[in-house]
Amino acid sequence: MTNASQATEAPNEFQSQPDDVLTTSPDEREKLIISMRRIDGFPKIISIYEDDVWWLTGSPASTSKSVCKIDFSAVPSPLRDATKAIIYRYLRRGVRNARRPQAATASATFTDISYFLNFVHSLGISKLRDISPMTCSAYVQFARTKLCSLGGRTRAIDPSNRTVATTTLYKRFAAVEKVFELSHYTQDAMSQHPWIDSSADVLAGGGNNSGAGLTPLIPDDVFTKIFQHAFEIVQDGPRLLDLRDNLERFDLKTEVTSSYVTTLKTKYLREAGFLGYREFKKQLRLIRTACYIVAASLSGCRFHELANAKKGCYYSTEADGERYWWLRTKSSKTYEGKTEWMVPYAVVQAISLLERWSEPYQDQLNQEIQRHKDEDPTDIRRAEAMDHVGSIFVGLDMRNGNLVRTIIVASMNQDLKEFTESCGLAWPLATHQFRRKFANYVARSQFGDLRYLREHFKHWSLDMTLRYALNESQEMTLYLEIQD
Known part of the structure; x- marks a missing residue:
């Protein structure tokens, strides 16, 4: 377990372990618990200190398992202990001056340390104590020239993309500072600070403070075309899902051959305006992408916050004769846990459509869980599958036996790229851009077809102290993005 919320749920054995x-x-060290999780309320150890690979737990369901892993074979053996x-x-x-890291952050930091x-x-250095400021200075020069990968490959920094390279360099150099600080809790401490009278920020050429401008702002004409197409799909979604449900009824015909069932399905789809099943399946997949675009555009939520959405995650309240809709999910970005956003009804339309869209996937997921339970109730794979129960932003993980899992950000970004291309646009759309676009519309107060955002904020100030009334600490970061 890697964050505070997990630690409080851990058994005494885990909580009472030494912090170094x-x-x-x-013998004691090798048996220290690194990570664990609960299955049916009982704790199960996932990784211990002696393991060559540490699997970290506690990440959002939308986090790829590959970024929750620390593989110490990436570090030269003399430095591994x-x-x-x-x-x-x-x-x-x-x-x-920082919180305990979550799994993905710890994994990323390890990668930077391994570089x-x-x-x-x-x-030729095999002890941390032998690392000098001169050694660290040489690393700075090397990293400025090439960004290394663990596989031994290198790539030159792209001068036209200096901002991204600067941020990457900051992470590399900040990792060196972490090694210096944390090595003092080992038997092999670095004897000197890596750089005298400097910092990772300065050495990276601006570093962490330059990150605010990284997210590009979607142009109005591009956003309008993308959003309109997405909302059209959301509005047409119930018809497509009716067709899907009707197609499933053909499979219940036991008195005819499978080839005849295929013929019946093809005829049915052509009568509905589709060339065949392949085109129809593509349209069904677009529903998930369209629902994400609508929800992200009108809520200001981050990707993982929407990916954490479960069935039944919205509700409404009434005040002054008007109805207000709320989206309830979880956020790990600000360590707030369960969080709510006021949203327009269009978001509810998208979420409710996706609930219905995801039903076949949830059925398949429940079958997987039951299979693991029948074979071995303590199988950790059952607990992993249960993390995705009720999730609506789901899909098949083709690299993991086509298991139903909450989609990861890379998959959604690929879907957004294909969606944008289908609109005849060349904009490199990505999940993190919607939050800034939402903030931009709020700041300008010129919403065009998004006039309902005035209702979203009508009781709140839009001056220099703008923040959400019921979610202040969570959305202060959004206010800062508005200033970009």
């Missing part, structure tokens, strides 16, 4: 391995015996001690301390306590440690090992 400085004073533990080798110290690295394990560093990462253990990082998982338990984080670093100064540095592979570099110093290439210089």
Whole structure:
């Protein structure tokens, strides 16, 4: 378990563990629990200290499993013991002036640390205590020239994309600072700060402070075309799902051959205006993308916040004779947990449509869970599958045996790219752009066809202290994005 909410649910054995391995015996150290989760209310250990690969738990269901893994084989063997001690301390306590990291953050930090440690090992250094400021200075120069990968490949920094490279460099250099701080909780501490009178920010050429301008603002004409097409699909969605349900009834015909059933389906779809099943299936898939576009455009939610949405996640209230709709989900970005957003009814239309769209996937998921339960009730795969029960932004994970899982951000970004191309547009649309576009419309107060956003904010100030009335800490970050 890697964050505070998980730690509070962990058994005493986990909570009482030391926060570093400085004073533990080798036998005690190797058995320290790294991660665990509950199955039917009972804790099950996932990874322990001696494992070569640590699987971290506690991430949103939309997080790819590959970014919740720490594989110590990526670090040269002479530096591996110290690295394990560093990462253990990082998982338990984080670093100064920062929260304990979540799984994906810890995994990304490990990757950045491994870049540095592979570099110093290439210089013949096998102890952290032998790393000097001169060594770190050499790494800075190397990283500025090339961005390394664990596979040994390199790629030059693209001068036309200096902002992205700067942010990447900041993460690389911040990882070196973490090694220095955390190594003092190991038997092999770095003796000197990596750089005197400087910082990761400065060395990266602006670093973390330049990140605010990274998200491009979707042009109005591009956004209008994308949103209108998405909303048309949402409005037509019930008809498409009726067709899908009717097609399933053909499969119940037991008195005819399968080839004849296929003929009946094809005829039915052509009468409905489709060339065949392939075109119809493509239209069904577009429903998920369209629902995401509508919900993201009109809520200001981040990708993982929408991906966390479960069946029945909306409700309404009445005040002054008017009805207000609320979207309820979870956010890990600000460590707020369960969070609510006031949304226009169009978001409810999209979410309710997606609830119906996802029903066959949920049926398949329930079958998987039952299968694991029948074979072994304590199988961790059952618990992993249960994380996705009720999720509406789901799909088939083709790299994992076509299991039903909550979609990850990379999959949605690919769907958005294809959706944009289908609109005849070349804009590189991505999930994180909708939040800034939403903020931009709020700041301008010129909504055109999105006039209902005035209702969304009609009781709130739009001056320099703009924030959501019922979600202040969560949405202060949105206000800061409005300033871009």
